[in-house]
Amino acid sequence: MRARFTVDEIAQCALNIVERDGVGALTMRAVASQLKTGPMTLYNYVSGREGLEDLVVGAIIESLVLPETTDDWRTDLRETATALWEVLRAHPNVIPLILMRRAVSLSAFAPAEQMIAALSRSHLSERDVLAAFRAILALVTGSAQAEFAGLFAGTSEHDEANAAGAARVGELARDQYPHIAKLAKVSDRSTAAADFQRGLAIFLQGLVAVEERPGANRALKPTRRGTRS
CATH class of the missing domain: 1.10.357.10 (Tetracycline Repressor, domain 2)
Incomplete structure (x- = not known):
């Protein structure tokens, strides 16, 4: 049976909230509301607010394409x-x-x-x-x-x-x-x-x-x- 959400979906939702309303708006309740579920459901995926923050940071850093190293x-x-x-x-x-x-x-x-x-x-x-x-x-x-x-x-x-x-x-x-x-x-x-x-x-x-x-x-x-x- 497919999981109800993927971690990537939660991360994108959390990122959307931060980009639209700022860091202060990032809460378990806000993300759950966007995903049309209850806050307790999210605890199956993340530990809490800090877990959401890590997902957002990870999503941004993963979008960063680091350059190849040179000899300079x-x-x-x-x-x-x-x-x-x-x-x-x-x-x-x-x-x-x-x-x-x-x-x-x-x-x-x-x-x-x-x-x-x-x-x-x-x-x-x-x-x-x-x-x-x-x-x-x-x-x-x-x-x-x-x-x-x-x-x-x-x-x-x-x-x-x-x-x-x-x-x-x-x-x-x-x-x-x-x-x-x-x-x-x-x-x-x-x-x-x-x-x-x-x-x-x-x-x-x-x-x-x-x-x-x-x-x-x-x-x-x-x-x-x-x-x-």
């Missing part, structure tokens, strides 16, 4: 970061869930493993690899989150919405905040994808500089007064 760690890091950014950009409401579950959901480890593997093939120290991994993860997730504009996220219409938003910011900032106003004009001529790739290129150039001059990356230690030496 910088290329591998850039391509993996870009692939992750593109997936997150397509599923804006899921980002908070991925960030919350990344430490306990094994399905979220694959892109992280590939980025760390790329960094580990450089000549960076172990501490620099850790700092670089955290920084590039922040760049990917932060860039994706900052881009969202309702239903237009990840589309050409969204770039148009961003341009309109930049124009409004420039107009508001024009008299009191000239630097913001000036940068808003630059933003008006750019796209989210172009900005991300440029920022990623700058980040990679910085890593290469540290790799070539490891002694120059000595961590600054805070003093008792909170200043840095």
